[in-house]
Amino acid sequence: MSRFWSEMARRTEPYVPGEQLNRAEIIKLNTNENPYPPAPGVTEAIRSAAEGLRLYPSPTADPLRQAIADAEGLGQENVFTANGSDEVLAFSFMAFFDPGKTIRFPDVTYSFYPVYSNLFGVPFEEVPLRNDFTLDTNAFLGADGGVILPNPNAPTGIYEPLDGIRRILEGNPDRVVIIDEAYIDFAGPSAAALIMEYDNLLVVRTTSKSRSLAGLRVGYALGSAELIEGLVRIKDSFNSYTTDRLAQAGAEAAFRDAGYFEETTAKIIATRGSSAMRLAELGFTVLPSSANFLFCTHPEAEAEQLYTELKSRNILVRHFSKPRIKDYLRITVGTDDEMDKLFGALEEILPN
Ligand SMILES: Cc1ncc(COP(=O)(O)O)c(C=O)c1O
Known part of the structure; x- marks a missing residue:
């Protein structure tokens, strides 16, 4: 100290x-x-992007966001990118959770959530998982400040089917529910399919796991244009260029190789x-x-x-x-x- x-x-x-x-x-x-x-085209894309390192990257990362939007069947306005999903999560706390309003997350979960809560002064309640480590979705209804949870959960690996996610979304119509899908590509259907139905849903993803790009630091969020705009406001008040030229090019190449x-x-x-x-x-x-x-x-x-x-x-x-x-x-x-x-x-x- x-x-x-x-x-x-x-x-x-x-x-x-x-x-x-x-x-x-x-x-x-x-x-x-x-x-x-990483996918074979990633290294070449990064090498060629390196020729432009003299210049700042695109602050909006349009080609990368378009590649993600194409992979997800969404519009570019539904996609936000940042320096790893940890940074997307940090921006999400700032954009959607207020000091003084208690958010909820599981008691056994990704240990960054309490860290961000403390950093940004957001009170939290840890909702116990059941004895078998499954989610008690009823315990997440009516959260004062919002909800954040990983699906599949970390470190348990247990996946909550979309019916349970829907219940949580419907039980918090005026609060943002963040579903951290770091591991969804190894699991069942993604909540991204629900984005057009629920304006309070933000899905957070990473390229660190299924796209083999942990060293490049690219995370992204999927949500309504309104939620994405909230994230952009925070990013542009913090660091306009959170995904650098190499990251944008490398991640785009990875998304183009399905x-x-x-x-x-x-x-x-x-x-x-x-x-x-x-x-x-x-x-x-x-x-x-x-x-x-x-x-x-x-x-x-x-x-x-x-x-x-x-x-x-x-x-x-x-x-x-x-x-x-x-x-x-x-x-x-x-x-x-x-x-x-x-x-x-x-x-x-x-x-x-
Ligand atoms: C649940 C969960 N969310 C987010 C992350 C962070 O991923 P990133 O490398 O994109 O910051 C991890 C990393 O292990 C994770 O387990």
């Missing part, structure tokens, strides 16, 4: 990102990155299925995952100790020292080869 820090810097409790140990020998299954490289996206997503879903079975064979209880990670617990092995043992074998997974989930590990779905190495290590570590 420094006497020079503002009130905001003093009161904030920063988000702690997963470890980024990028040594070649590390098998990185801890931050839900895609194990496959075939590669479908192929790599299908591979991850297949590996998720086989890995869930192998975990169960080793005695783990695995939550039903609709994401690119598996959330699991073992009755005879402490999660934190498993995490440490795996790390000593150069395999990184994620453990959260938090109530309700401290006995669980979150394991990103890697390539089949990476998962074979994980299972080899688990067989060594686990009691017979």
Whole structure:
């Protein structure tokens, strides 16, 4: 604590990102990155955009927004982009949630939400998930300040069908409901299909997971033109150029290659299925995952100790020292080869 820090810097409790140990020998299954490289056209698009680095990027990112709109069957006016979906979420808190009005999110969820709430002075209520970690949608009706939740949820991976999302939207007609769909491409239908029906719905997405672009930092939001305009007002009061030239070009190339996206997503879903079975064979209880990670617990092995043992074998997974989930590990779905190495290590570590 420094006497020079503002009130905001003093009161904030920063988000702690997963470890980024990028040594070649590390098998990185801890931050839900895609194990496959970006679409083949991405590197060339970035190289050619680099020739224009002397100039500022487009503040409106029109070609990228159009590529996203085309992929989603929406208009460009329904799309907003920023520097990672974390930044989209931060702008959304500023644009739609007011200090003094309590928002709701699940008690087990993406840990950035309480951080933004504290940073922006928005009070929050953590709504308990049921014992099986599913969402109790009734507990989200009539929220004073609005609602934010991931679907599929993180770190559980559990997907809430659209009927439940509709119920929450209808139960909060005068408040914005933000559905954070970071993992939706590995799951069932997206709430983006409901945007024309519900003017209070904002869908937030990322290119960090299904598009293999975590290092490029491109997130986006889908919603009514009115909500998108709210986000643009905040962005233009903060930093007009939040997606740089390389990010705009690279992400656009990724969205234009639907075939590669479908192929790599299908591979991850297949590996998720086989890995869930192998975990169960080793005695783990695995939550039903609709994401690119598996959330699991073992009755005879402490999660934190498993995490440490795996790390000593150069395999990184994620453990959260938090109530309700401290006995669980979150394991990103890697390539089949990476998962074979994980299972080899688990067989060594686990009691017979
Ligand atoms: C639920 C959820 N939302 C948002 C994000 C942030 O993604 P981005 O890389 O686009 O900032 C993550 C990243 O892990 C996440 O799990």
